[in-house]
Amino acid sequence: MEPGKKIIIIGGGVGGLVTGIYARKAGFRSVIYEKNPASGGECTGWDRNGYHIDGCIHWLAGTGEGRDLNRVWKETGALENIDIYQPESLVTVFNESDSLSVWRDRDKLRRDLLAVAPEDEEEIEEMLQAVAIFQLFEPSVDKPRDTMSLMEKLRFLYRNRKVMRLIGKYSRITVSEYLSRFKNSLIRAAFNNIVPGEYSTHNLFFTLASFTGNNAGIPKGGSKAFSERLEKKYRELGGEIIFNTEVKEIIIDSNTATGILTREGSQFFGDYIVTACDTRLVFEKLLRGKFFEEEFLKRYEDSEAYPLQTSVYAAFGVDADLTAFPGNSVFKTAPVIFEDRVIDTLSMKHFCHEPSFSPEGKSLIAVYFNANYDWWKDLNKNPRLYRAEKARLAVNISTQLQKRFPEIMNKTSVLDVATPLTYERYCGAYRGSWLSFGNTPLSEPLRHDGRVKGVKNLYMTGQWLMPPGGLPAAAITGRWTIERIKNR
Numbered sequence: 173m174e175p176g177k178k179i180i181i182i183g184g185g186v187g188g189l190v191t192g193i194y195a196r197k198a199g200f201r202s203v204i205y206e207k208n209p210a211s212g213g214e215c216t217g218w219d220r221n222g223y224h225i226d227g228c229i230h231w232l233a234g235t236g237e238g239r240d241l242n243r244v245w246k247e248t249g250a251l252e253n254i255d256i257y258q259p260e261s262l263v264t265v266f267n268e269s270d271s272l273s274v275w276r277d278r279d280k281l282r283r284d285l286l287a288v289a290p291e292d293e294e295e296i297e298e299m300l301q302a303v304a305i306f307q308l309f310e311p312s313v314d315k316p317r318d319t320m321s322l323m324e325k326l327r328f329l330y331r332n333r334k335v336m337r338l339i340g341k342y343s344r345i346t347v348s349e350y351l352s353r354f355k356n357s358l359i360r361a362a363f364n365n366i367v368p369g370e371y372s373t374h375n376l377f378f379t380l381a382s383f384t385g386n387n388a389g390i391p392k393g394g395s396k397a398f399s400e401r402l403e404k405k406y407r408e409l410g411g412e413i414i415f416n417t418e419v420k421e422i423i424i425d426s427n428t429a430t431g432i433l434t435r436e437g438s439q440f441f442g443d444y445i446v447t448a449c450d451t452r453l454v455f456e457k458l459l460r461g462k463f464f465e466e467e468f469l470k471r472y473e474d475s476e477a478y479p480l481q482t483s484v485y486a487a488f489g490v491d492a493d494l495t496a497f498p499g500n501s502v503f504k505t506a507p508v509i510f511e512d513r514v515i516d517t518l519s520m521k522h523f524c525h526e527p528s529f530s531p532e533g534k535s536l537i538a539v540y541f542n543a544n545y546d547w548w549k550d551l552n553k554n555p556r557l558y559r560a561e562k563a564r565l566a567v568n569i570s571t572q573l574q575k576r577f578p579e580i581m582n583k584t585s586v587l588d589v590a591t592p593l594t595y596e597r598y599c600g601a602y603r604g605s606w607l608s609f610g611n612t613p614l615s616e617p618l619r620h621d622g623r624v625k626g627v628k629n630l631y632m633t634g635q636w637l638m639p640p641g642g643l644p645a646a647a648i649t650g651r652w653t654i655e656r657i658k659n660r
C-alpha cells in the first residue's frame with residue numbers, strides 16, 4: 173500500500189464516487205474529473221415544471237440490513253440515515269379482465285400465483301424454491317477473486333454453492349424460454365416485465381430473490397439524492413471533484429499511465445489513473461484504439477450474446493393523486509406507433525411514495541420502452557424530425573394514459589422525453605446503454621482484473637467490468653479497484 177499517492181478517476185458516476193471514497197479511506201489522494209456539471213452519471217434526476225423526474229433507481233440491491241452489499245452502501249454514505257421505501261409489489265400486470273401483482277410478501281405471492289394459475293402449480297413451487305435459494309447469495313464485495321487466496325476462493329464458493337448450482341442450471345435458458353413453461357398468460361406477462369426476455373433466467377431469480385428478501389428497496393429521496401450522498405461522503409473524506417471537465421486522452425509514458433489530457437488541452441498527472449466510464453470509450457477514445465482487448469471487443473460486437481439495454485423514458489405531470497394505484501404497472505392500450513413498430517402495452521411507474529417529487533396533490537408518471545438506438549440515431553440526422561417524433565410520442569402516450577386513468581383526463585402535461593441519444597450524450601454510455609453486457613445463454617462470464625494489458629498503473633472500474641451492471645456492480649468494482657491498487 174502506498175498512501176499519499178494520487179489517484180485520478182475519470183467519471184463521477186456511482187462507480188467513480190465509490191472508487192474515490194475507498195481511495196480516501198485507504199489514504200490515497202483522489203481527484204475525480206467529470207464531464208458533466210454534476211456527479212451521479214446514470215444515477216440521477218432532474219427538475220421540470222415543479223416536478224422532480226427520477227432517472228434511475230427502480231430497485232437497489234443491498235438495502236437489506238446485515239447483507240454484505242448493504243455494508244458497502246453504508247460505508248460509502250449512500251444509505252446513511254436514510255429510510256428505505258419497500259414497495260408492496262414489484263410490478264402489477266393488467267389484462268382485459270384480471271390483474272396479477274408480483275408481491276414482496278412471499279406468502280401473498282405464492283397465494284396469488286396459485287390462485288390465478290392452479291395449472292402451473294409445479295412450476296410455481298419450483299420457481300419459489302429457486303428464489304428462496306438465490307436469497308442466500310452473498311457477493312464477494314470486499315475482495316475481487318484475483319486478490320483472494322485459495323482458501324478465500326473456496327470459502328466464497330462453499331458459501332454460495334447452492335446458488336452456483338442453480339446458476340449453472342438456469343443460465344442456459346433465457347427468461348422467455350423459461351416463462352414459456354407457464355401455461356398461464358398473466359404469469360408470463362408479469363414475470364416478463366422484470367428483466368429482459370433474452371437474459372439468462374438466473375437474472376430473473378436474483379431480482380425476485382432480492383425483492384422478496386427485502387433486499388431491493390428504494391432509498392428515500394431517489395436517485396439524485398443517492399448520488400449526492402456519495403459525493404458528500406467523498407468530499408467529507410477530503411476527495412476532490414472537478415466538474416465540466418471532459419477527459420480526452422490518457423497520457424501514457426513508457427507503457428505507464430501517468431496522467432490525463434482534457435478536452436480544453438490541460439494536463440493533470442497522478443500515480444494511478446482509474447477509468448469509471450464506459451469501457452468502449454476508454455479503449456477507443458481515451459487510449460486511442462491502441463490497447464483494445466478481445467474480452468471487450470467480442471462483447472461489444474456480438475449483440476446477440478451480449479445485448480445492451482437502452483430506453484425511451486417519458487415523464488408526465490398529472491393533476492391527481494395516484495397513490496391508490498400500483499406504483500409499477502403494465503397494461504394494454506390501443507395500438508401506438510413506437511419507432512418502426514406498433515405496440516399495445518405500456519409500462520408505467522408513478523412516484524407517489526415521494527411527495528416532494530411533485531407539487532401537492534399532483535403525481536409524477538414515467539413510462540418506459542425498450543428502444544432501438546440505431547432508429548433514434550438515424551432519425552436525429554434531421555434534428556427537427558427527432559424533436560417532432562419525441563413530441564408526437566409524448567402526446568400519444570399521454571392520450572393512452574388518460575384513457576387508462578379517467579381521473580387524469582385533461583390534467584396531464586408532458587414533462588420530458590429521454591431517448592437512447594440522451595443517455596449517450598449525458599453519460600457517454602455506449603449506444604445509450606444504461607446497463608452493461610447482458611447475461612444470456614450464449615455469453616461467457618467476464619473475468620477481468622480491471623487492468624489494461626500493456627499499460628501500468630491504469631485500472632478500469634464501473635458497471636462495464638461486472639455484467640450485467642447496475643448500481644451494485646458500479647459500487648463493488650469501485651471497492652475492488654482500490655483493493656487491487658492497495659495489493660499491487
Ligand SMILES: Cc1cc2nc3c(=O)[nH]c(=O)nc-3n(C[C@H](O)[C@H](O)[C@H](O)COP(=O)(O)OP(=O)(O)OC[C@H]3O[C@@H](n4cnc5c(N)ncnc54)[C@H](O)[C@@H]3O)c2cc1C
Pocket residue numbers: 182183184185186187188205206207208211212213214215227228229230231232233417418419420448449450453483485595598599600601606607633634635636641642643644646
Ligand atoms: C433509466 C435507468 C434506470 C436504471 N435503473 C436501475 C435500477 O433500478 N437499479 C440499478 O441498480 N441500476 C439501475 N440503472 C443502472 C445504473 O444507473 C448504472 O448501472 C450505474 O449508474 C452505472 O454507474 P457507473 O459509474 O458505472 O457509470 P455511469 O453512471 O455511466 O458514470 C460514468 C460517468 O463518467 C462520466 N464520463 C464519461 N466520459 C467521460 C470523460 N471522457 N471525461 C469525464 N467524465 C466522463 C459520465 O458523465 C458519467 O458521469 C438504471 C439506469 C437508468 C438510466
